[in-house]
Amino acid sequence: MEEKENCPKCYEIGEKVKNITVKHMVSENLMGKVVDEETYYLCMNEDCDVVYYNLNNERIFYKEEVKVPIWLKKNANPKYICYCNQVTEQQIINAVLDDGAKNIKDIIRLTGAMKNGKCEINNPLGKCCSPFIQETINKALNSKE
Numbered sequence: 001m002e003e004k005e006n007c008p009k010c011y012e013i014g015e016k017v018k019n020i021t022v023k024h025m026v027s028e029n030l031m032g033k034v035v036d037e038e039t040y041y042l043c044m045n046e047d048c049d050v051v052y053y054n055l056n057n058e059r060i061f062y063k064e065e066v067k068v069p070i071w072l073k074k075n076a077n078p079k080y081i082c083y084c085n086q087v088t089e090q091q092i093i094n095a096v097l098d099d100g101a102k103n104i105k106d107i108i109r110l111t112g113a114m115k116n117g118k119c120e121i122n123n124p125l126g127k128c129c130s131p132f133i134q135e136t137i138n139k140a141l142n143s144k145e
């Protein structure tokens with residue numbers, strides 16, 4: 001069978017995520033619909049309403065079927081970067097602009113990000129948020145110049 005890694009709606013290639021991550025991200029009543037051992041993807045297109053879908057597009061989970069706002073989607077509110085400690089993009093930007101944070105260590109100290117991380121079940125990508133914290137720091141530092 002041909003594998004479809006593309007989002008069924010926008011046709012962009014999604015990012016592979018763990019089954020356990022999808023199970024924890026979808027609304028309680030939909031958990032049973034996430035089939036064990038199945039491969040899921042997260043649609044990374046900010047304009048697309050699809051969050052997760054499985055390889056053969058039999059199962060699709062939309063924004064409103066997921067428990068948390070997906071930071072990379074347009075109008076995510078609040079826009080969490082660290083889901084484990086619910087630290088938002090704005091908090092990180094403020095820490096850089098107002099409190100002089102320059103690196104991830106400063107952000108951890110000032111915002112409490114990345115503590116007791118259970119990224120596999122809290123982060124929509126199932127990954128540690130540190131690269132995205134770094135990205136946000138860089139963005140804030142650049143805006144400062």
Ligand SMILES: [Zn+2]
Nearest residue numbers: 007010043048
């Ligand atoms: Zn999509």
